Amino acid sequence: MSTQFLAHRDDRVIPFAVEALDARGRVVRLGELIDRVLERHAYPAPVSRLVGEIVVLAVLLGTSLKFEGRFQLQTRTDGAVDMLVVDFEAPDRVRAYARFDADKLAALPEDARPEQLLGRGHLALTIDQGSDMSRYQGIVALEGQSIEEAAHQYFRQSEQIPTRVRIAVGETVTGLGDASRHAWRAGGLIVQFLPTSPERQRQADLHPGDAPEGAAEAKPFMEDDAWVEARSLVETIEDHELLDPTLTSEELLYRLFHERGVRVFEAQPVVERCRCSRERIVAMLSRFTADERRDMVGDDGRIGITCEFCSTHYHVEPGEVGLDDEA
Structure with a gap:
């Protein structure tokens, strides 16, 4: 299969719906786009993986916007990578960069996980619909969790929509010896539970802290069966399935949901383009x-x-x- 043909499957988002489970979502595969972003800056590999993860999350969330505006993800932390910024300009433009401390990075183990690079701080999600509209901003505290976990925390606290996100970033090698070439790839999937009844969408309450003596204990929370099934299926996704250029997004969705039936909608292309001039x-x-x-x-x-x-x-x-x- 030609490289040119495989490239046509990348740098696009495919919305989908699993109506039997009241679930909707999007899957994204990034090839040349993420490779250009990371190659241009020549980040160390651990930083590149972290940038790739937050770009995937920004694309998954930004492509859901129904207006012409900007969506931004930004971290500010005390870790080796103290700032990450991703701008998504609807409907399809994305740009990103990272700031890191080389000395702090060198002090970490070579196999340091992305969350170890971030440290403690916050992740801000900002929606800007233009000068005529007020901006919306959500804040998630970063306390050693991954980008995936921070996304789950945001949806649990701010949007109150049952949500599961999977993200993978890695390098591929083509060719042999001196002719080999390393290239970055990234992929992700988000699924959300959107039933007609709000009661079915309800999530477990946040922990109340130290309850006073004699207070009634909360009843055990039971997740909706349809959501448990959808979430559990997404949790089976392995990183290589999100990164494999020979496995299309449509094939991945069929692999996950064929027993329930999955509908895919028109693909949305994504481009790497800066706003500077x-x-x-x-x-x-x-x-x-x-x-x-x-x-x-x-x-x-x-x-x-x-x-x-x-x-x-x-x-x-x-x-x-x-x-x-x-x-």
Whole structure:
């Protein structure tokens, strides 16, 4: 099977529904897109895996937006990777970058799990529908859990929708010896329980802490059977199934839900594209004071700016930001 044919299966999201289980979801497979993002920044492998995971989550959530706007995931933590940022611009544009401390990273074991790189802090989920609409932001505390677990925590606390997420990131090798090439791949699946009856969607209450003596004990919580089945099936997914370029998203969904029947909908392509431009850079610089702009001028007589997302370097002449007429 040709590489070109396999590539057509990547960088797209497929919505699906399992009506017998009142479940809906999306599956994403990222090939060239995630490889370009990670190769451009040349992150160490553990950082690349972490970036891949949060990009997958952002795509799974961002493609559910029903409006033209932006969805952003951002972490701020005390770990070796102290910041992750993913911008998803509906309906299909994504960009990402990470900031890490090389010394802290070197002190971790080579097989450190992504959650060990993050440490403690928070994950913010922001929906921006434009200047005419108020922004929505949800916050999840990061206390050593994985990106998957943080997503579950968000849906449990904020959206109160039973949700299961699976994410996998890995490297593939093609060719032999000196002709071999390493490339990154990533994949993910989200399934949610959306029955007609809100009572069936109910989840277990959060732990109340230390209850006063004599307080009545809460009744045992029983999950809906349909949700237990859907969640349990998704939990059987192995990483290689989300990464295998020869296994299509449709085949994976059939493998999971064929006994119940699964409907797939039109695939949504996803592209890696930055929002930066020369006009945006000049506009940003113009917001600084004249003294601040003057201090930015380098030895070559120009202001140099590198986009953190796409690594594009811009050279801005002083006159472009109003410094020519300055005394």
